[in-house]
Amino acid sequence: MRKWSRLVGYVVLIGLLLIVPQFVRDPRWMHLVIMTGLYIILAGGLRLIMSTGQVSFAHAAFWGIGAYTSTLLVMRLGVSFWIALPLSGLVGAIVASLIGYPCLRLKGPYFFLVTMVVGEILRLFLTNSVDFFGGDAGISSIPSPNRIRIGNWAIAFPYRSVNYYYLMLVGLFVSLFVYYRLERSRFGMICSGVRADGSLSESLGVNVMKYKLTAFVVGSLLASLVGSFFAHYTTFISPGFFTFNESTIMLIMVVIGGLESTTGAIIGVILITVLTELTREFSKYEIIVYGAALVLVFRFAPGGIFDLYRKFISRLRSHRASVA
């Protein structure tokens, strides 16, 4: 019985998401919606990486790697966007594997720090190579994806067209499917064990490195895919978008929402996005809101907001059970 109601719930949700463009006409709001969707994919991937206990400050760097790879493939080599997209993901995965192996061996704070350094190196690299990567000024006039034909229909992607929303939605569904499946499977359980106590897991036979690496590569791959989409959607990228600050914001989204589940990441993204919009009036000072949110969450709800919600629900249930 419950399975059916859940299925219906999903169908309704998907239906609602599909008709969003009917209600959101203003391109500025549509942009916000699309960016929120992208951030959810990014935050979900970061959560996956963090579920094995590794805090990565380099997530935005992978986003950037995807963006720059895709841009260069399309603009310099004339590759079609639709080929550049998966290739960018592949590049991201390869880089993640290369740096993942030596870096994931490092514990706790060391991994933190090495990802910060990696991010910075990437930024310096991009900023200093003006000819190839456009330097600080970035690359503009990035072409949009070419038209695709399905049967008799052609889908085009003019600037800020609503078709970007649907493309983002496809990516969102696929990513969330991957994230939730991993989370709920044995893989997810072992990751949480690795995060809770790595040496205990090891003594139980778990190849800790394999899990950390897998999570890191999958998360980074999806971040690179987002980067590719992002580049051709906004038509302008620069190193400034993919800095350590950006990684920090993504981390904040994940930890505020809660590490235990991808739903936490979704909550975190939505919360931060809403807060950002609300404080746009005093936009210089919006950081204080993030800061306050961080402090409050960690001081009083270290498991994140979703965790708080779950505890509340279970307390409600046990209360009802004891009263009944």
Add this chain to the structure above:
Amino acid sequence: MLLEVRGLTKYFGGLAAVREVDFDAKSGGIMGIIGPNGAGKTTVFNLMTGVHTPSSGKIIFKGEDITGCKPNMAASKGIARAFQQATLFNNKTVLDNMLMAFYLESKFKLRDAIFETSSVREREEEIKRKAYEVIEFVGLGGMAEKPVKSLPHGHRKCLGLAMALAVSPELLLLDEPVGGMNTAETTNMMKLIKMLEERGMTILLVEHNLRAVMNLCKRIVVLNFGRKIAEGSPEEIRNDKSVIEAYLGADFRAA
């Protein structure tokens, strides 16, 4: 001969924690390792399960040289360990801890995690069944859903033992299995260990509770300052001069 330890030595900095320790363990039966505090008993276990790498010496298990194996390899080779400090996943339930311990059971692929086929589901069900079985065996039946945090010390140790059993070990290392337990809990644990022996498991235990050791073990190895100072049956050990000297304790004579 299931286990052969030859010349096992470990230096931490300049300090020798374990020095030229030799012993054998035959298949089946319970063997005890005793000695005063700091004698190196836990270090020997650490060396056997790959937590530390020996400075020199060999560990041969089932004829295979496993010296310096990584911790997760020791488990896959058939050596399991229940820890002294009953390290468990504190924020999980009893059942979840057990399921973690059955990791080795599942030949697991990423693809399986994402696309849950019916064979994957079947395997998961099988593992769950086995987990409940072991939980029952150690006497924690009915507590599967309880968070580990709320368990009393004795139960935590039982769970630690249960988790070690999950990998179907041939050699079980028990690090102070009755440490910190009251009389009832101790009797219960001793019963469990005897039951395991009856099922053919080879058990190596490190313990301070000499009454338990004398009761359970067929052979005992005594360490002091990292060296082996005696080996033999409980009778022989009880009367060994060097052992008595090492301990100089009333509790020893009482056992």
Add this chain to the structure above:
Amino acid sequence: MSFLIFSQTFVNALLLSLIYVLVAMGLTLILSIMSMINFAHGELYMFGGFGVYVILQRFGYNYWLGVLVGVLIAVLAGVLLERTVFRPLRKELLPASFAALGVGMILQTVALMIFGPLDKDVPTVFPGVINISGVFIPMEKLVIVLGSLAVIGAIIVFVNYFRAGQALQAVAQDSEAAALMGININRINALGFGIGCGLAAVAGGLIAPLYYVSPYMGMSPLLKAFNVIIIGGLGSIPGAVLGSFLLGFIDQFSLTYLGYVGNIVGFLLILLFLLFRPRGLLGREIQMH
């Protein structure tokens, strides 16, 4: 290679290294005592800078008073923060570090609100130049060098010869054992955190007349401090000193002789360390749950 350029660079490197030491020492102290990465450290550095700015520039009082004010506020803030925010998060690396990040963001924004985003100039307090056999050292830099040496020396003396300082070391090594010996962990944590913050503020105050003051001034020193403790080793004060000098000299010399490509040299060094010797030169394990 002109001797003049070399000696100028040497002096600058010395100065840079000493500032690094002040900041990194505080950071590593907090890390080893409270097992957390103080992401707000840059903002406490900023306190020192603004202390000088307000006292000296706005009110026209003595420079050293400004440094003192900045340090006092930083220490008080540190003790307060330890009490309210960090105490319950003891030994939990992730929550404490992120909470510190939040605190840093709040402090930075508050400074922004009060002082605005622009860089503020602080006039040179010690004018003049000394000539040592052809090498010209600005008086200002000399003061900074002497000042930092004095502070560093004071800390070393404190940690080794005073009971509270020795207690600090004990807690940094093994807080459980220290507690068993009767040391009041709460008080030591507050002390350690306060000192760490104070050190950062001293660095900020000393450097203020040389460069400028702004709410963002703490961000790059923080990054540099991280690099230093990666090289020197987490949780080790001598390591912080060693790492600071190593990185300070490498940074300064590669900047002078290689231009801004020199930035990459420092980073590559750090990357090498992380990959091949993550413990750093003198590092130790961090105590965690």
